[in-house]
Amino acid sequence: MIISIFVYGRLKEFFDDAPSFSVSGSPDVLSVLTSFSGTDDGHRLLFDQSGSLRSQILIMVNKKRITAGRAPEFILSDGDEIRIYPAVSGG
16 A cells, blocks of 8 residues: 655655655554654654654644544555644744
């Protein structure tokens, strides 16, 4: 199954530009992002020390926001799109 993953903002420099990510079975958002994060730097950007998605990271699946709590239960389908946005800050 192919999932498209798009990363935005300052997070983009830590991940590949290729949006297609191949997975097997019936993966959930959390497991796909865990595999996708790859390097230690990438993993630390998306996950806290307990392995939960960071609250300041915005995850969208097919234009719908997925909270960190729903990520382990949200099952993906072939062709789904995940978009990862950093927290917006500034003044």
